[in-house]
Every structure is written in structure tokens, then in C-alpha cells.
Amino acid sequence: MHKFVAIVGSNSDDSTNRKLLQFMKRHFAAQAEIDLVEIKDLPMFNKPENRQVPAAATAIAEKIDQADGVIISTPEYDHSAPAVLMNALEWLSFHIHPFVDKPVMIIGASYGSLGTSRAQAHLRQILDSPELRARIMPSSEFLLGHSLQAFDDEGNLVDQQKLAKLTGLFTDFQTFVDITKELNHANEVNRKEVQNVNWDKL
Amino acid sequence: MKLVGIAGSVADKSYNRLLLKFIANHFSDTVDVEILDIQDVPMFNQSDDQTDSESVQYLSNKIKQADGVIIATPEHNHTITASLKSVIEWLSYKIHPLSGKPVMIVGASYYDQGSSRAQLNLRQILESPGVDAIVMPGNEFLLGEVKDAFDDQHNLKDARTVGFLKETLDKFVKFVKVINTMNGPAADDGWKSEDLESHGKVETTIEGVDMHAADWVEKASAKTHAASGDDYVELDRGVLTVNQLNYFLNSMPMELTYADANNQFIYYNHNADAKDMLASRTPAQAGNPMADCHPKRAIPHVQQVIHMLRTGKTDLFKLPVPGNGPDKYVMHYYQAMHDAKGEYKGINELVLDIMPIVKYYLSHTGQVLAKNPNAKTDAVSGASAKAATPKPDSVSGASADVAPEAPDEVSGASADPEPVTPAQPEVDSVSGASGNDN
Ligand SMILES: Cc1cc2nc3c(=O)[nH]c(=O)nc-3n(C[C@H](O)[C@H](O)[C@H](O)COP(=O)(O)O)c2cc1C
Ligand SMILES: Cc1cc2nc3c(=O)[nH]c(=O)nc-3n(C[C@H](O)[C@H](O)[C@H](O)COP(=O)(O)O)c2cc1C
Numbered sequence: 001m002h003k004f005v006a007i008v009g010s011n012s013d014d015s016t017n018r019k020l021l022q023f024m025k026r027h028f029a030a031q032a033e034i035d036l037v038e039i040k041d042l043p044m045f046n047k048p049e050n051r052q053v054p055a056a057a058t059a060i061a062e063k064i065d066q067a068d069g070v071i072i073s074t075p076e077y078d079h080s081a082p083a084v085l086m087n088a089l090e091w092l093s094f095h096i097h098p099f100v101d102k103p104v105m106i107i108g109a110s111y112g113s114l115g116t117s118r119a120q121a122h123l124r125q126i127l128d129s130p131e132l133r134a135r136i137m138p139s140s141e142f143l144l145g146h147s148l149q150a151f152d153d154e155g156n157l158v159d160q161q162k163l164a165k166l167t168g169l170f171t172d173f174q175t176f177v178d179i180t181k182e183l184n185h186a187n188e189v190n191r192k193e194v195q196n197v198n199w200d201k202l
Numbered sequence: 203m204k205l206v207g208i209a210g211s212v213a214d215k216s217y218n219r220l221l222l223k224f225i226a227n228h229f230s231d232t233v234d235v236e237i238l239d240i241q242d243v244p245m246f247n248q249s250d251d252q253t254d255s256e257s258v259q260y261l262s263n264k265i266k267q268a269d270g271v272i273i274a275t276p277e278h279n280h281t282i283t284a285s286l287k288s289v290i291e292w293l294s295y296k297i298h299p300l301s302g303k304p305v306m307i308v309g310a311s312y313y314d315q316g317s318s319r320a321q322l323n324l325r326q327i328l329e330s331p332g333v334d335a336i337v338m339p340g341n342e343f344l345l346g347e348v349k350d351a352f353d354d355q356h357n358l359k360d361a362r363t364v365g366f367l368k369e370t371l372d373k374f375v376k377f378v379k380v381i382n383t384m385n386g387p388a389a390d391d392g393w394k395s396e397d398l399e400s401h402g403k404v405e406t407t408i409e410g411v412d413m414h415a416a417d418w419v420e421k422a423s424a425k426t427h428a429a430s431g432d433d434y435v436e437l438d439r440g441v442l443t444v445n446q447l448n449y450f451l452n453s454m455p456m457e458l459t460y461a462d463a464n465n466q467f468i469y470y471n472h473n474a475d476a477k478d479m480l481a482s483r484t485p486a487q488a489g490n491p492m493a494d495c496h497p498k499r500a501i502p503h504v505q506q507v508i509h510m511l512r513t514g515k516t517d518l519f520k521l522p523v524p525g526n527g528p529d530k531y532v533m534h535y536y537q538a539m540h541d542a543k544g545e546y547k548g549i550n551e552l553v554l555d556i557m558p559i560v561k562y563y564l565s566h567t568g569q570v571l572a573k574n575p576n577a578k579t580d581a582v583s584g585a586s587a588k589a590a591t592p593k594p595d596s597v598s599g600a601s602a603d604v605a606p607e608a609p610d611e612v613s614g615a616s617a618d619p620e621p622v623t624p625a626q627p628e629v630d631s632v633s634g635a636s637g638n639d640n
Contacts, residue, residue: 013249044245045284047213077291079330080281080323083246087284122281122323129280 002032002174005060005067009074009085009108011040016109016147017073023155024071028170034071037063039088047094057091061098069103069177070134076110076119081126093131097194101187103180104134105173107142107166109150115143130197133190135183137176140169203375204515206268207237208261210275210286217310217348218274220356225272225308228357228364229371235272238264245284246291253296256542261289262299263544267514270304270378271335273328277311277320287327294332301334304381306374308343308367316346338377341370393509398501400466400491407464411489418489457481459551465492465508480532481523481553511538512546530555 006021018036025034042056053061064070074081092098106123108116120141127134142165144150150158157163207226209219219237226235242257244250252258265271275282293300307324309317321342328335343366345351351358358364400413408422415421422428429435432443442450451458452473457480460469467490476482487495496504510516519536526532535552564570 011245011247011249040247044212044288045278047211049214077246077287078294078327078332080287080327083284083288083291086279086281086287087245090278090284093279118326125319125323126279126281132279 002068002177003066004032004034004069004071005063006034006036006071006073007060007085007088008036008038008040009072010082011038011084012075015075016111016144016150017075019151019155020107020109020144020147020157021071021073023151023157024166024170027156028167031170032174035063035067039084042084042088042091045087045090045094051095053091053094053096057088058096060088061092061096064092064098064102067102069105069173069180070099071105071107071173072123074106074108074116074119074123076108076112076114076116079118080122081119085123086126089126089132093129097131097133097191099127099132099134100190100194101180101184102134103173103177104136105140105169105176106136107144107169109144109147111146111148113145115145115147117141117143131194133194135180137169137173140172142166142169203233203269203378204267205233205235205270205272205378206264207235207272207274208240208286208289209237210240210273210283210289212241212283212285216276217345217351218276218308220352221308221310221345221348221358222272222274224352224356224358225367225371229368232371233375236264236268240285240289243285243289243292246288246295248295251296253292258292258297259543259545261544262293262297263514263540265293265299265303267544268303269382270306270374271300272306272308272374273324275307275309275317275320275324277309277313277317280319281323282320282327286324290327290333294330294334298332298334300328302381302385303335304374304378305335305337306370306377307337308345308370310345310348310351312347312349314346316344316348318342318344336381338374341366341373343367343370392513393502393506396465396505396508396512398465398491398493398496398505398508400464400493402464404462404464406462407466413466413489413491414494415489416486419485422489455554457483457551457553459483459553460548461492461508461551462548463512463546466490467492467495479553480526480530480555481534507536508549511536511549514538514546526555529557531557531560 006025008015008018008021010017021034021036025036028034037060039060043054072085074085077083104127106120106127108120108123110116110119120143124136126132127136144162150162152158157166207222209216209222211218222235222237226237229235238261240257240261243261244252244255244257273286275286278284290300305328307321307328309321311317311320321344325337327333328337345358345363351360351363353359358367403409408426411418411421411425423430430444432445434441434443435447437447451471454471454473457474458469458471459467461467467487469488470483472483472485476484492504492508493501507519510519517538521534521536523532523534532553532555535550535554537550537552539547539550541547560571
């Protein structure tokens with residue numbers, strides 16, 4: 001069974017993105033093991049000269065290392081991913097590189113009708129940058145708009161069409177994870193390259 | 203023109219901060235750039251609203267008062283830093299100080315592509331509806347390979363880069379004027395709302411005591427059980443008794459006046475009789491609304507100056523005031539005061555004869571004053587005219603009335619080493635609380 005890390009891209013107490021991931025964890029329990037990870041307690045990234053990465057960040061990096069893939073659920077703030085998620089990704093690319101060649105599925109929930117389409121595009125761009133080099137599942141987008149109304153009292157997705165889409169994408173993601181394992185011929189080089197991307201030496 | 207600069211970094215060292223400092227110093231003739239710190243701004247969190255915190259309010263107030271904003275962005279993972287994004291989120295959640303603000307984006311990065319992706323992202327973010335800033339199109343100032351860009355003095359080495367930066371900044375100055383004109387009548391007559399009768403109140407206003415009373419100080423002290431004599435007062439930074447505070451303030455070689463945000467004259471350092479002061483005050487005046495301290499004809503000018511300071515069009519209005527004979531060169535400085543959140547708390551008026559300082563400097567450096575044959579009178583008054591800012595900025599309509607005639611003419615006269623020309627009524631009237639001493 002695949003093991004996934006699911007990053008809650010919001011630090012809000014009542015995050016609908018957290019609700020979405022909690023729902024997936026329950027709903028797909030038979031297909032995969034999903035471990036929710038919070039990023040809200042990471043300190044503000046300040047590029048420390050001593051290169052000390054906080055323990056909370058290295059703990060997340062280890063979980064990602066051991067997982068078959070990562071699911072990130074992002075809110076949308078000002079047409080982009082929220083600072084708190086960008087912050088986590090800064091720490092997770094600062095002298096540690098857990099995302100290199102890691103399969104990633106991006107989803108998102110927002111209060112409005114567009115459901116984080118721009119934040120997801122932004123997040124793709126970030127995860128594609130040379131220090132992160134994640135393997136983002138292509139041509140897939142799960143947008144949950146009107147997220148405050150999207151769940152019932154048990155925390156289940158109300159909209160059956162949305163659920164069908166999510167189920168389909170999640171199954172695809174599992175396949176994507178397996179295929180990605182075959183796409184391994186550049187893994188070594190990628191890992192070396194990322195270690196050589198040393199901004200301090202540029 | 204008043205701009206604020208924000209560097210998108212909370213690292214101890216930041217080339218983007220260095221770039222902003224360079225802009226502020228190198229182009230100080232063109233623009234007045236105040237660099238704002240984002241170090242203390244917490245991570246944005248919808249469930250822990252810090253909109254009212256000092257650090258967020260400070261940024262918001264500074265931005266609202268500025269004519270435009272320059273943001274210098276690093277690039278992390280092909281986007282802007284979380285620390286900068288967090289600031290923007292606070293400024294787009296419950297408050298929207300960037301709405302309608304002209305913004306110029308610059309960026310420095312270690313790489314030769316120099317923050318191009320971060321700049322593009324930032325543009326998108328700033329133009330989203332919650333932020334609603336107006337980003338200058340066109341010129342993209344990218345400073346790549348930034349580690350080699352500055353010399354030991356923190357100046358940009360490459361003359362062409364400086365040239366392009368200047369071009370970009372000049373364009374931004376025009377852009378700011380256009381946008382701020384487009385944003386509507388720059389409330390040209392906002393100054394009329396300045397109530398010199400002090401009918402309003404601020405949180406420190408002492409109610410129930412007649413402001414006009416000659417013994418306002420005694421009554422107000424009794425009413426508030428004010429500390430006095432040997433009572434200790436905690437200050438930033440130290441502890442003094444009230445007596446010590448008085449020794450200290452009364453021994454200042456200048457005249458200090460405090461007018462609060464309600465335009466009430468609540469304090470002066472009483473170290474001389476009215477007749478011996480450069481700008482006379484009497485003990486009975488303390489507590490008066492500012493209207494009481496000025497002749498009627500001076501009121502509109504005083505209102506305009508106060509309004510410029512309150513709205514941040516300028517933080518310091520300075521003005522030479524003649525009428526004290528040829529041996530004195532009396533300056534009036536009106537400095538806006540703010541709390542840690544950047545909220546206006548009144549005016550610190552400082553009146554000082556600078557001739558002793560000038561004479562001291564000359565005698566100790568073996569120099570003499572000489573007339574500059576090339577100086578137009580205007581050029582001489584440059585210093586004061588610039589501080590007043592009004593002329594070059596089409597935006598600061600209110601102040602435009604005050605400055606050009608007043609300070610220019612006076613300082614023109616004083617540029618002359620020979621006896622100073624007699625006082626000009628218009629000028630005195632501008633000089634705030636001191637207007638009535640002629
Ligand atoms: C500062 C701020 C900016 C926002 N900007 C957007 C936006 O650009 N687009 C959008 O769809 N929702 C926007 N929202 C509302 C978000 O949809 C909502 O807060 C978030 O996505 C819900 O995620 P969560 O429930 O997991 O915290 C914004 C919210 C905040 C606080
Ligand atoms: C986590 C991390 C990611 C970075 N990613 C990029 C990048 O994608 N592109 C780039 O040009 N520089 C990148 N850099 C280096 C930046 O050029 C540099 O940190 C910054 O822009 C310089 O500005 P500053 O001195 O004001 O921080 C990265 C640095 C760190 C620490």
C-alpha cells in the first residue's frame with residue numbers, strides 16, 4: 001500500500017483544506033495510508049547564516065523522504081499560494097532536498113467559486129524550481145470552490161461529482177507514483193545537481 | 203515626493219535591502235525614500251488576526267501616507283519570499299493600504315536571471331483584487347549576480363546599471379504623479395478640516411477643564427492627579443523624576459512646544475520670559491487651542507502645515523523666520539510625532555537660532571562665509587524648500603500654497619550676509635504658534 005504525506009497548506013484553525021485532506025485520509029483508507037502534516041508551527045524563513053534548519057522542518061523532510069508521494073492542499077491568498085506554505089517550501093529547500101523527484105499531487109480549497117486555480121498554478125511553478133524539482137502530476141487539477149459549504153456534518157464531501165473527480169485523480173496519482181518509479185534514469189544526476197545548486201557560491 | 207521602500211527579506215543580510223538603501227541615498231535629490239522594516243511582522247494567520255499589531259499598523263500607516271511604494275524582492279524557489287508574501291497578506295485581509303498605490307518593483311538575486319520570476323509573481327499578487335495596487339508597467343529592474351554588484355561603500359559599481367535605475371526611477375516619479383492625479387482630486391482642501399479650536403478630542407485630551415483658562419495647567423494637573431516634583435516617570439529610555447525632566451527640558455538651548463493631535467497647545471519648555479524668547483509664549487497660553495495662539499489671518503497657513511504633518515505629506519516642515527536682528531538666524535522646525543504604530547500624535551515645534559552653531563563651525567574650521575556668486579536666491583533656500591516638499595509634488599496641493607512664497611523669500615533674504623530684511627507678515631503667519639509675537 002502506498003504511503004503518502006499530506007501537507008495542510010493553511011495555518012487556519014478551521015481550515016477547509018485540512019478538512020479536505022482529513023476526508024481523503026478516511027475515504028481512501030483502503031487504498032493508501034495518508035499521514036497529515038502541519039506546517040503552521042515553522043518559524044519564518046530567514047536564511048540563517050549558520051544554515052540551521054529547524055527540527056520541525058527536518059522532521060517533515062524525513063516523512064517526505066519515506067513517503068511514496070506528497071499531496072499538498074493549498075488555499076488561495078491574493079491569487080497565489082499562502083505565505084505559510086511558501087515558508088515551508090523555503091525551509092524544505094534550504095540545504096535539504098526532500099522533494100527531488102518526489103511525486104506530488106496538488107489540490108486546493110477556497111471560499112470563492114474558482115477554488116484556488118491561480119494558487120495551484122503558482123505552487124506548480126514553485127515545486128518546479130531547481131531546488132525543489134518535484135515530479136508534479138501533470139494535467140490534473142482538483143479545485144474545491146465554495147469550500148465552506150462543501151462538507152456535511154460528518155466532514156464528507158457533499159458534491160458527488162466532485163467526489164468522483166477526486167477519486168479518479170487519486171487513483172491516477174497512485175499510477176503516476178508507480179510510473180515515476182520507472183522514470184528513474186536521471187534520479188542520481190538530479191540529486192547531484194540539486195546538491196550543487198548552492199546559492200551561496202553562485 | 204515621499205516614497206516608502208520595502209525589502210522582501212528578514213535575513214540579517216540582504217542585498218535587496220542594500221539596493222533600497224542605495225536608491226534612498228543616491229537619488230535623495232529626486233525622491234525621499236523611507237525604508238520600512240518587515241522583521242517584526244508575524245506569519246499571516248487567518249485565525250490569529252494581528253491586523254492591529256504595532257508592526258502591521260506601522261506599515262499600513264507609512265504606506266497610506268506615502269505617494270508610492272518601492273518593493274525590492276529576492277527570489278526564492280522562483281517566487282517571492284514567504285516573509286514578503288505574509289506582509290502582503292496582512293495588508294489585504296482586514297485593511298487595504300496598498301489599494302490604488304503606485305508600486306515599483308525591483309529585485310536582486312545571486313543568479314544572472316536576477317529575480318525575474320519573482321518580480322512577475324509579485325506583480326500578479328499586487329494586482330489581485332484584495333491588494334489592488336497599481337504596479338508600474340514596463341521597466342524591469344533586475345539586479346543579477348548581486349554578490350559582485352556593490353563596492354565597499356555599498357554603491358552600485360556599474361554606471362550603466364545606475365543609469366538604468368535612474369531612468370526607471372524617473373519614470374516611476376512620473377507614474378506616481380499620473381496615478382495619484384487619476385486617483386482623484388488629492389483632497390486639495392483637506393486642510394480645511396483642521397480644527398484649530400480643538401473641539402474634538404484625542405485619548406489624552408483632559409476633559410472638563412477650560413482650555414482657555416490661564417490656570418489650565420494647574421487645573422488639568424489636579425484633574426488628572428498628574429505626577430509632579432519627585433515622582434518618577436518611566437521613559438524611553440530611562441527613569442527620571444518630574445523635576446529632573448524639567449531641568450533637562452528647560453536647559454535645552456532651544457524652545458520646544460508640544461501641540462497634540464487635537465491641535466491643542468499643551469506644553470512648552472518654560473525657561474525664559476515671553477519677551478526673551480525667539481517665539482514668545484506665556485504661561486497662561488499652555489492648554490489653549492491653537493487658534494488662540496495665532497492671528498486670524500495666519501490660521502489657514504497653520505492649518506495647511508498641520509495637515510501636511512498629520513497626513514504625512516511631510517514629516518518635517520522647516521522654515522527660517524526673520525525679525526530677530528542680523529545676528530540671529532532663527533529656524534522653526536515642525537516635526538510630526540507618531541506612536542509605534544505610526545499614528546499621528548501631534549507636533550514637536552522646535553525654535554532655534556542656528557547662528558551660534560554656524561559661527562562655531564566657521565571659527566573652528568578656519569572658514570568664512572562668502573556669497574556664492576552663482577546662487578539664485580532660490581538655490582540658497584533649497585534646503586528648506588525641499589524639506590517642505592510641496593512645490594515639486596503636484597499631489598500635495600494643500601502645502602503648495604504655503605511653501606513656495608514663504609520659505610523661499612525669507613531664505614532669499616537671509617542668504618545675504620548683510621543685515622536681514624525686515625520680517626514679512628506672511629512668513630510669520632506660517633510659523634505656527636509663534637505667529638503672534640510680532
Ligand atoms: C488575505 C486573504 C486573501 C485571499 N485571497 C483569495 C483569492 O485571491 N482567491 C480566493 O479564491 N480566495 C481568497 N481568499 C479566501 C480563501 O479562499 C480562503 O481563505 C482559503 O482559501 C480557505 O482555505 P482554508 O479554509 O484551508 O484556510 C483570501 C483569504 C485571505 C485571508
Ligand atoms: C531557499 C532558497 C531558494 C532560492 N531560490 C532562488 C531562485 O529560485 N532563483 C534565484 O535567482 N535565486 C534563488 N535563491 C538565491 C537568491 O538569489 C538570494 O537568496 C536572494 O534573492 C538575494 O537577495 P537577498 O540578499 O535580499 O536575500 C534562493 C535562495 C534560497 C535560500
